[in-house]
Amino acid sequence: MTVLVDSDIIIEVTRGNRSILHSWIELSESEDIVLYSPVTEAELWAGARPHEYSALTELFAKLVCVPIDRGLGRRAGEYLRLYRKSHRLQMADALIASAAALNQAALWTRSRKHYPMKDLSFYSP
Numbered sequence: 001m002t003v004l005v006d007s008d009i010i011i012e013v014t015r016g017n018r019s020i021l022h023s024w025i026e027l028s029e030s031e032d033i034v035l036y037s038p039v040t041e042a043e044l045w046a047g048a049r050p051h052e053y054s055a056l057t058e059l060f061a062k063l064v065c066v067p068i069d070r071g072l073g074r075r076a077g078e079y080l081r082l083y084r085k086s087h088r089l090q091m092a093d094a095l096i097a098s099a100a101a102l103n104q105a106a107l108w109t110r111s112r113k114h115y116p117m118k119d120l121s122f123y124s125p
Helices: 008-017 018-029 038-047 049-062 070-087 089-100
Strands: 002-005 033-036 106-108
Touching: 002 089, 008 018, 008 038, 008 049, 033 038, 038 049, 038 089, 070 089, 089 106
Parallel strands: 002 033, 002 106
Antiparallel strands: none
């Protein structure tokens, strides 16, 4: 299985949330591929404090970052056209959803309401 982790999951991991950490450890020890979007990295670095820099650097080094390319941009644009007004879809969530969909990855998020796309699958630990 391939799993793309959303920003909220990585935030909880860095905060040491026990309910997430157990599942995180199981996933990281499995044969599953764990991906993240550069949007997630941007969101975490934007809110990072200096004492968190080394932990974030180590964490992201262990994951696979998916590239943002033309196809991903187009899919995100389609999602925005379809869901921006009805679901208040934001650009960051459209890009993350596109990364999951185009990489055939299950999206691990605590905020499923941000992702109304019917072609997404979700990871449930």
